[in-house]
Amino acid sequence: MLFLTIFTETMNKDRKILVTGGAGFIGSHTVVSLIESGFTPIIIDDFRNSEKFILDRINQITALHPIAYEFDCADQNKLREVFTEHEIGGIIHFAADKAVGESVKLPLKYYENNIQSLVSLLKIAIEFKVPDFVFSSSCTVYGEPDKVPVDENAPIGFTASPYGYTKQVCERICRDTAYAYSNLKITLLRYFNPIGAHPSGLIGELPLGVPNNLVPFVTQTAAGIRDQLTVFGNDYPTVDGTCVRDYIHVCDLADAHVAALNPSKEEGGVNIFNVGTGLGSSVLEVVRTFEKVNNLSVNHKIGERREGDAAAVFADNSKISSELGWKPKYTLSDALAHAWTWQKQLNEK
Numbered sequence: 001m002l003f004l005t006i007f008t009e010t011m012n013k014d015r016k017i018l019v020t021g022g023a024g025f026i027g028s029h030t031v032v033s034l035i036e037s038g039f040t041p042i043i044i045d046d047f048r049n050s051e052k053f054i055l056d057r058i059n060q061i062t063a064l065h066p067i068a069y070e071f072d073c074a075d076q077n078k079l080r081e082v083f084t085e086h087e088i089g090g091i092i093h094f095a096a097d098k099a100v101g102e103s104v105k106l107p108l109k110y111y112e113n114n115i116q117s118l119v120s121l122l123k124i125a126i127e128f129k130v131p132d133f134v135f136s137s138s139c140t141v142y143g144e145p146d147k148v149p150v151d152e153n154a155p156i157g158f159t160a161s162p163y164g165y166t167k168q169v170c171e172r173i174c175r176d177t178a179y180a181y182s183n184l185k186i187t188l189l190r191y192f193n194p195i196g197a198h199p200s201g202l203i204g205e206l207p208l209g210v211p212n213n214l215v216p217f218v219t220q221t222a223a224g225i226r227d228q229l230t231v232f233g234n235d236y237p238t239v240d241g242t243c244v245r246d247y248i249h250v251c252d253l254a255d256a257h258v259a260a261l262n263p264s265k266e267e268g269g270v271n272i273f274n275v276g277t278g279l280g281s282s283v284l285e286v287v288r289t290f291e292k293v294n295n296l297s298v299n300h301k302i303g304e305r306r307e308g309d310a311a312a313v314f315a316d317n318s319k320i321s322s323e324l325g326w327k328p329k330y331t332l333s334d335a336l337a338h339a340w341t342w343q344k345q346l347n348e349k
């Protein structure tokens with residue numbers, strides 16, 4: 001095992017991986033995983049939805065200050081400068097706008113950023129003969145799946161939001177590009193519901209304004225930033241009537257990106273993997289687990305159903321586990337404890 005670790009780290013050494021959106025929630029945890037696996041991450045982020053102090057926090061965790069560039073990653077001229085300066089061995093493309101509700105109000109912002117940045121990066125990847133490209137997709141591409149657990153062969157479904165549609169369009173762009181340029185291997189990772197924070201509590205999710213996702217809303221309610229959490233509907237056909245989702249610890253999700261790069265297997269084509277725990281948890285289970293593990297209570301009420309919410313969505317993760325050897329290490333309790341550690345230090349900041 002020790003030999004394997006040393007061998008893998010030696011193999012990765014000096015392999016530079018470009019991480020767009022590397023100061024963001026999932027990107028920053030992935031930068032940590034990359035460093036711990038012996039890669040050299042190069043971040044591009046324009047900090048439109050993140051803070052620069054995250055780079056210092058990555059340094060605190062890994063004792064390495066990652067190289068970071070501040071610009072819009074849709075800018076091909078600036079990308080070209082970075083690729084000329086560094087020999088990039090792989091790209092992980094996180095940078096995107098991600099707020100489902102905002103995308104309904106500002107669809108063009110989402111179409112512009114999410115699609116243009118992908119097209120620019122793919123063009124540069126081809127120009128500089130980069131072998132590996134990993135794209136942040138989402139289980140939202142399945143819409144409301146016919147059956148759960150949902151596997152990668154499930155049909156692409158109807159997605160109501162412009163955000164969800166950008167993920168479907170971006171997946172199609174990746175497929176077409178991988179088909180046309182066989183030297184480029186593209187991996188689409190379909191994330192389920194990323195939650196939690198680094199166990200140190202030094203990096204985590206930084207929602208701007210009112211959080212869209214359940215766990216930041218729970219932690220902010222527990223911290224007194226929000227008065228009350230509303231649970232949208234308790235009459236779904238689930239264990240306790242509330243919606244069921246697959247909550248994946250962000251550090252496990254980060255490791256899936258490293259697994260997708262390492263080893264760089266077959267050439268060309270598009271590979272698709274669900275990244276989820278394979279377990280569904282209801283909203284009330286999340287709230288109760290959070291209360292129990294952190295020994296506090298969360299003020300919540302039951303509200304009306306929210307339009308467009310599927311009753312239950314959770315992953316069949318057997319493909320990523322058998323093909324890439326990836327398995328989640330953390331439990332829901334771990335993730336909720338780490339999310340609270342992160343929230344507490346944010347309050348102190």
Ligand SMILES: NC(=O)c1ccc[n+]([C@@H]2O[C@H](COP(=O)([O-])OP(=O)(O)OC[C@H]3O[C@@H](n4cnc5c(N)ncnc54)[C@H](O)[C@@H]3O)[C@@H](O)[C@H]2O)c1
Nearest residue numbers: 021024025026045046047048049050072073095096136138
């Ligand atoms: N968090 C989730 O629940 C979730 C679920 C499924 C998929 N995803 C996808 O994963 C990716 C990362 O999500 P996240 O939660 O870490 O989001 P995030 O907002 O925390 O991180 C995105 C980062 O990208 C940066 N960025 C955005 N557009 C940019 C641009 N044009 N140029 C340079 N930097 C830019 C932002 O400043 C931010 O640091 C996104 O593509 C998102 O759609 C997220």
